[in-house]
Amino acid sequence: xxxxxxxxxxxxxxxxxxxATLGYDYARRPDLIDRYGEYGRTRYREDILYxxxxxxxAVDADDPDIFQRxxxxxxxxxxxxxxxxxxxxxxxRCMVSALSNDAPGDNSIAASYVQVALEELPAMPxxxxxxxxxxxxxxxxxxxxxxxxxxxxxxxxxxxxxxxxAAGMPLxxxxxxxxxxxxxxxxxxxxxxxxxxxxxxxxSAAVQSILSGYYDRMFGAAQRSERSLLVACVExxxxxxGARTIADLFELNGWRTGFLGANLPPRDLVTLISQxxxxxxxxxxxxxxxxxxxxxxxxxxxxxxxxxxxxxxxxYLFQASRSLAAKLGADGGxxxxxxxxxxxxxxxxxxx
Ligand code: B12
Numbered sequence: 001x002x003x004x005x006x007x008x009x010x011x012x013x014x015x016x017x018x019x020a021t022l023g024y025d026y027a028r029r030p031d032l033i034d035r036y037g038e039y040g041r042t043r044y045r046e047d048i049l050y051x052x053x054x055x056x057x058a059v060d061a062d063d064p065d066i067f068q069r070x071x072x073x074x075x076x077x078x079x080x081x082x083x084x085x086x087x088x089x090x091x092x093r094c095m096v097s098a099l100s101n102d103a104p105g106d107n108s109i110a111a112s113y114v115q116v117a118l119e120e121l122p123a124m125p126x127x128x129x130x131x132x133x134x135x136x137x138x139x140x141x142x143x144x145x146x147x148x149x150x151x152x153x154x155x156x157x158x159x160x161x162x163x164x165x166a167a168g169m170p171l172x173x174x175x176x177x178x179x180x181x182x183x184x185x186x187x188x189x190x191x192x193x194x195x196x197x198x199x200x201x202x203x204s205a206a207v208q209s210i211l212s213g214y215y216d217r218m219f220g221a222a223q224r225s226e227r228s229l230l231v232a233c234v235e236x237x238x239x240x241x242g243a244r245t246i247a248d249l250f251e252l253n254g255w256r257t258g259f260l261g262a263n264l265p266p267r268d269l270v271t272l273i274s275q276x277x278x279x280x281x282x283x284x285x286x287x288x289x290x291x292x293x294x295x296x297x298x299x300x301x302x303x304x305x306x307x308x309x310x311x312x313x314x315x316y317l318f319q320a321s322r323s324l325a326a327k328l329g330a331d332g333g334x335x336x337x338x339x340x341x342x343x344x345x346x347x348x349x350x351x352x
Contacts, residue, residue, distance in 0.1 A: 002061065002293075002328065003062075004060055004294055004297065006109060006110065007057070007059045007294060008056075008294075009104065009107075010052060010055065010056040010103070010107070010110055011052070011056050014049055014053065015049070016102060017048065017098045017102065017103050018045050018048040018049050019045075020098035020101070021095045021097075021098040022048065022094075023098075024094035024097050024098060025044075025090060025091055025094040028090070047078075048095065051095065053291035054067060054070040054291060055067050055070075055113060056110075056290075056294075057289070057290030057291050057292070057294070058070070059109060059110050060294055060297070061293050063323070064113045064117075065320065066290050066321055067114070067290075068113075068116060070290060071117040071121065072124040072125070073191070074088070075121065075125075075126065076127065076128055076192060077191055080126075080191070080192045080193040081193050088121065089118060089121050096111050099114065128188050128192065130188065132181060138177045138178050138181075141164055141178055142182040143185075144160045145160050145161065145178070145182055146185055146186065148160065149186075149207070150195065150199060150203070154209070154210065157206060157210060158213065171214055172249060172252050172253075174211075175245050175248055175249050175252075175337065176245075176249065176336070176338045179207070179211075179245060180242075180245075180336070180337075183203075183204075183241060186203050187200075204241065207241065208241065211244075211248070224254055225254045226256075227256070227282070227344075227345075228255060228256040228278065229247065229250045229255050229256070229257045229258070229284060230280040230282075230283050230284070231243050231244075231247040231258065231259050231284040231286070232260040232261075232284070232285055232286070233260075233261065233262045233287070234263075234285055234287050234292050234295040235264060235265045235292075235299070236263060236291070236292055237263055237289070240261050240262040242286055242315050242316065242337075243259065243262075243315070244261075245337050246284050246286070246337055246340055249337050249340070249341065250340075250341065250344070253341055260272070264299075266295075266299040266302035266303075269299060270302045270305075273309070274306060274307075280309060281309070281310075282309065282312065282344050282347060283303060283310070284311075284313075284314065284340070285313045286313075286314060287313070287315045288315050289317060292317065293317070293324070297328055300328055310351060311330050311331055312325075312333060312334075312344060312347070313330040314333055314334050314335060314340060318334065331347055332344070
């Protein structure tokens with residue numbers, strides 16, 4: 001079982017920790033204001049708040065690796081936007097001071113997580129290699145889609161997919177093998193400051209609209225079974241494409257599915273389940289960010305309070321921690337869609 005006491009205290013103190021970190025850094029290095037300007041200061045405050053949210057999530061999960069992965073991600077984001085690696089290190093040192101001197105309660109665990117990340121920081125890369133392997137046939141297709149999308153030509157991306165489907169590629173392979181590297185590459189390009197947020201938004205919207213064009217082939221494609229799945233993203237979670245992929249994949253495999261989209265408060269999920277004419281056999285919860293571990297836990301607790309429906313968890317977050325699903329008390333957890341079906345079938349069979 002996870003304990004949220006320390007994480008909750010950190011979340012409550014986040015504005016104070018951010019102000020104190022900024023205070024230490026600008027006092028130690030008054031030239032920062034000349035180098036990054038007022039705008040830099042505002043963004044810096046936002047970044048610290050975001051870092052405290054990730055740190056709180058790592059503390060919730062009792063897992064320093066979650067924060068270390070976050071810092072590795074942050075280093076690439078900042079260095080690709082012109083921040084010197086030494087400035088990232090100094091900021092983390094100031095955060096340790098703020099946690100030790102300015103936040104209420106004993107924050108030694110949180111400070112030790114930052115310290116570990118600080119020690120690893122010099123070895124963390126400043127760039128990420130492409131997710132596309134040049135000789136991989138599905139990555140070549142994903143790359144072609146991406147080329148169309150970055151030209152704001154969604155029709156070209158759709159034609160690429162139409163062609164491979166016409167040539168015999170099953171929709172399940174599009175969902176499991178083409179979509180994830182395509183979206184991860186879009187994320188990498190954003191992270192490395194090579195494309196804008198606007199490009200990412202265009203690509204995400206276009207991909208969703210292209211995939212919905214295949215729905216008439218999908219619904220009713222397989223022999224219907226009696227098994228049903230409800231899929232939701234936890235409260236605060238805006239990444240919905242992965243969760244939608246899970247719903248689509250199960251639908252393709254004959255399950256009856258309900259996809260509830262992004263950002264669902266626990267009480268609304270529980271109300272929906274209690275009012276449903278037929279209870280789902282399985283609930284799938286998706287989360288991406290360490291900051292959402294606390295919401296995963298409260299959603300699981302709310303479901304458990306009112307039913308005994310098995311729950312599986314997944315999403316990008318679970319790449320960072322293999323043990324997280326078990327710590328959350330979920331019945332199963334994976335980071336890739338392909339593995340989810342077998343786990344789900346076994347869980348539902350065991351229940352009957
Ligand atoms: C598109 C996108 C967005 C869009 C989402 C639009 C939408 N309608 O979904 C928007 C603009 C909203 C967004 C916002 C943000 N994003 Co974003 N986003 C992405 C991006 C590029 C693609 C996500 C995606 O669709 N992936 C494709 C799907 C298929 O993969 P997936 O989600 O991992 O799902 C697979 C598995 O995990 C699994 N799965 C998923 N859910 C479940 C559930 C169960 C039960 C199971 C079994 C399996 C399972 O199945 C799927 C198929 O294999 C990723 C890059 C990436 N690496 O994924 C960044 C990424 C996740 N985002 C990131 C960030 C930082 C953000 C923001 C904080 C940016 C900001 N400053 O505002 C916000 C946070 C919003 C929030 N509160 O949630 C970072 C996260 C880094 C980190 N340290 O955690 C990433 C990794 C980008 C990057 N490389 O820097 N984002």
